[in-house]
Amino acid sequence: MTDVSAFYAGKRVLVTGGLGFIGSNLSIRLVEAGAEVLIVDSMLPAYGATLDNISGFADRLTVDSSDVRDPDRLGVLVRDQDFVFSLAGQVSHIESMQDPMTDLEINCKSQLSLLECCRHGNPSTKIVFASTRQLYGRPQYLPVDEHHPLAPVDVNGINKLAAERYYTLYRDVYGIDTVSLRLTNTYGPRMDLESLSKGFVGVFIRQALLGERIDLFGTGEQKRDFNYVDDVVDALLLAGQSPAVAGQVYNLGHPEPVSLSRFVEILGELVPLEFTCVDFPADAERIDIGDYYGDFTKFREATGWNPTVGLREGLEQTLAYHSGRLRLRA
Amino acid sequence: MTDVSAFYAGKRVLVTGGLGFIGSNLSIRLVEAGAEVLIVDSMLPAYGATLDNISGFADRLTVDSSDVRDPDRLGVLVRDQDFVFSLAGQVSHIESMQDPMTDLEINCKSQLSLLECCRHGNPSTKIVFASTRQLYGRPQYLPVDEHHPLAPVDVNGINKLAAERYYTLYRDVYGIDTVSLRLTNTYGPRMDLESLSKGFVGVFIRQALLGERIDLFGTGEQKRDFNYVDDVVDALLLAGQSPAVAGQVYNLGHPEPVSLSRFVEILGELVPLEFTCVDFPADAERIDIGDYYGDFTKFREATGWNPTVGLREGLEQTLAYHSGRLRLRA
Numbered sequence: 020m021t022d023v024s025a026f027y028a029g030k031r032v033l034v035t036g037g038l039g040f041i042g043s044n045l046s047i048r049l050v051e052a053g054a055e056v057l058i059v060d061s062m063l064p065a066y067g068a069t070l071d072n073i074s075g076f077a078d079r080l081t082v083d084s085s086d087v088r089d090p091d092r093l094g095v096l097v098r099d100q101d102f103v104f105s106l107a108g109q110v111s112h113i114e115s116m117q118d119p120m121t122d123l124e125i126n127c128k129s130q131l132s133l134l135e136c137c138r139h140g141n142p143s144t145k146i147v148f149a150s151t152r153q154l155y156g157r158p159q160y161l162p163v164d165e166h167h168p169l170a171p172v173d174v175n176g177i178n179k180l181a182a183e184r185y186y187t188l189y190r191d192v193y194g195i196d197t198v199s200l201r202l203t204n205t206y207g208p209r210m211d212l213e214s215l216s217k218g219f220v221g222v223f224i225r226q227a228l229l230g231e232r233i234d235l236f237g238t239g240e241q242k243r244d245f246n247y248v249d250d251v252v253d254a255l256l257l258a259g260q261s262p263a264v265a266g267q268v269y270n271l272g273h274p275e276p277v278s279l280s281r282f283v284e285i286l287g288e289l290v291p292l293e294f295t296c297v298d299f300p301a302d303a304e305r306i307d308i309g310d311y312y313g314d315f316t317k318f319r320e321a322t323g324w325n326p327t328v329g330l331r332e333g334l335e336q337t338l339a340y341h342s343g344r345l346r347l348r349a
Numbered sequence: 350m351t352d353v354s355a356f357y358a359g360k361r362v363l364v365t366g367g368l369g370f371i372g373s374n375l376s377i378r379l380v381e382a383g384a385e386v387l388i389v390d391s392m393l394p395a396y397g398a399t400l401d402n403i404s405g406f407a408d409r410l411t412v413d414s415s416d417v418r419d420p421d422r423l424g425v426l427v428r429d430q431d432f433v434f435s436l437a438g439q440v441s442h443i444e445s446m447q448d449p450m451t452d453l454e455i456n457c458k459s460q461l462s463l464l465e466c467c468r469h470g471n472p473s474t475k476i477v478f479a480s481t482r483q484l485y486g487r488p489q490y491l492p493v494d495e496h497h498p499l500a501p502v503d504v505n506g507i508n509k510l511a512a513e514r515y516y517t518l519y520r521d522v523y524g525i526d527t528v529s530l531r532l533t534n535t536y537g538p539r540m541d542l543e544s545l546s547k548g549f550v551g552v553f554i555r556q557a558l559l560g561e562r563i564d565l566f567g568t569g570e571q572k573r574d575f576n577y578v579d580d581v582v583d584a585l586l587l588a589g590q591s592p593a594v595a596g597q598v599y600n601l602g603h604p605e606p607v608s609l610s611r612f613v614e615i616l617g618e619l620v621p622l623e624f625t626c627v628d629f630p631a632d633a634e635r636i637d638i639g640d641y642y643g644d645f646t647k648f649r650e651a652t653g654w655n656p657t658v659g660l661r662e663g664l665e666q667t668l669a670y671h672s673g674r675l676r677l678r679a
Contacts, residue, residue, distance in 0.1 A: 090450075116522070119461055119515075120420075127457060127511065131449055131504070169499075174461070177518065181457065181511040185449075188507065192446070 036107030067211030115175030207248030239280030272313035366437030397541030445505030537578030569610030
């Protein structure tokens with residue numbers, strides 16, 4: 020695949036949530052490609068956003084600390100942007116159950132607000148929305164394609180689904196150029212290893228780096244697909260530049276799903292660790308979805324995207340980035 | 350069918366939106382059955398709520414003018430209620446596109462807020478949520494049953510769908526006893542004839558009563574099903590008292606769908622009128638769904654509910670109620 024970021028040279032690009040894990044990786048790629056990048060990120064505690072994520076690049080982009088929940092400010096920021104990557108979000112499933120109203124504000128209301136700002140102030144911009152495989156709930160068949168019924172099992176999934184529907188609706192009714200990618204488990208440099216509520220991948224990597232024992236919930240045989248963040252950034256960049264994808268919804272995914280115990284095994288080949296299988300905690304079990312891996316044929320055929328990084332290689336790079344950086348919680 | 354309201358004698362019942370069209374009819378039935386009724390209604394302009402709707406019953410129930418968007422107040426109001434009928438809503442599809450943020454606040458956020466209030470303050474209450482057939486969007490087959498794909502075509506439908514999913518989720522995860530009814534076109538005494546944006550039924554009845562010409566959009570051959578409000582009140586009351594329905598979602602509907610032009614014909618047999626077919630206005634056409642009528646077998650089998658009022662009889666009663674009451678807009 021040729022470098023998909025070259026297209027963005029000289030383009031004005033807004034990245035909401037640009038100091039978070041995926042947002043910062045995307046923003047850095049865009050800066051390197053010569054794009055004029057404006058990051059909007061309110062750096063809410065526990066959301067994984069930190070200026071450390073753009074260390075070395077801070078003088079080549081603009082950071083605005085507005086909250087995406089502020090529609091007046093958002094209206095100013097979207098003006099004259101050629102592209103908007105809508106990545107700001109509350110991503111914890113558990114936290115969405117503990118504090119559903121905040122999840123609604125960020126994942127639902129802010130997205131509708133962004134669309135309203137674009138409709139009134141910049142209707143010709145192209146918007147790429149980071150959606151999630153969580154919309155599918157417990158898979159009825161595998162791999163899950165985009166025709167699979169939508170049955171989110173938590174507040175986060177319900178709100179992200181409403182948001183995705185707003186994006187499709189604004190394309191259908193107002194002609195605003197939107198596309199949604201349903202991301203699966205994403206890992207890599209700059210991922211948030213401090214939070215304990217954002218899914219097992221970060222938790223396992225953190226525990227491995229700290230030499231703590233890893234607790235696998237259930238049998239450890241649950242399958243998942245894992246995308247290295249560089250592949251996800253490629254997907255976002257391709258979605259932004261492909262006219263064919265407008266108004267569509269696409270799965271990401273990886274051709275080689277692996278079980279959680281295999282994930283830990285690979286991790287154990289890279290760094291010494293011990294692990295054990297334990298019973299599901301009640302709050303995690305209630306919203307667990309069993310096996311999941313997605314079919315990304317539709318997106319591959321539309322854009323040529325194919326993940327290029329395998330799990331072992333990706334984990335090696337993730338560990339290399341984070342091994343010297345991991346801060347211990349107070 | 351025996352009187353389904355008798356069950357509620359002595360029960361404490363909260364009705365949100367209880368001064369609106371369906372809410373007031375429900376509240377009056379509950380009062381007559383001997384229930385202790387608390388209406389919450391903020392009487393927002395243009396939402397159809399008016400104290401006139403409970404004229405003659407105001408001294409037999411309590412009216413609280415809190416806004417359902419105020420979670421603190423809602424938390425107080427739900428305490429000790431045996432039943433909550435969640436009917437407060439923004440119902441205009443057109444207005445949901447013009448002011449999507451308000452639609453989100455009322456139809457999405459307030460519902461989640463109500464569920465949070467019940468989870469924390471009254472988890473044993475039973476909640477009946479008034480959902481809508483608008484969730485289905487343009488029908489892929491007829492009659493539409495509950496397995497039909499969900500594809501709302503406007504912001505109102507997206508938000509109502511998210512709300513319905515919250516209700517199902519809170520049953521699945523927290524065991525709160527919820528049920529959702531997907532209402533179709535409802536008409537009858539106390540319906541809002543002042544608003545021009547709540548669908549054609551009210552508009553046509555208003556025009557008929559005022560002697561104005563009725564404009565049918567398109568060919569007039571679009572089919573719909575119509576429920577007289579007393580039948581809908583029966584359905585709500587049955588949903589609240591049937592243990593079998595918990596956590597479920599049900600269509601309402603009528604065994605005899607009719608075309609819009611037939612609807613106007615029947616109206617013309619009751620009151621002199623003239624009508625003509627005109628082109629769709631752009632904003633209505635973009636979100637029009639074509640033919641719709643629902644299959645209510647699932648709800649009939651669960652509760653024995655069957656609509657008992659035909660369109661001619663229902664329209665006759667509607668006209669009789671409203672003919673002396675219709676106020677002209679300023």
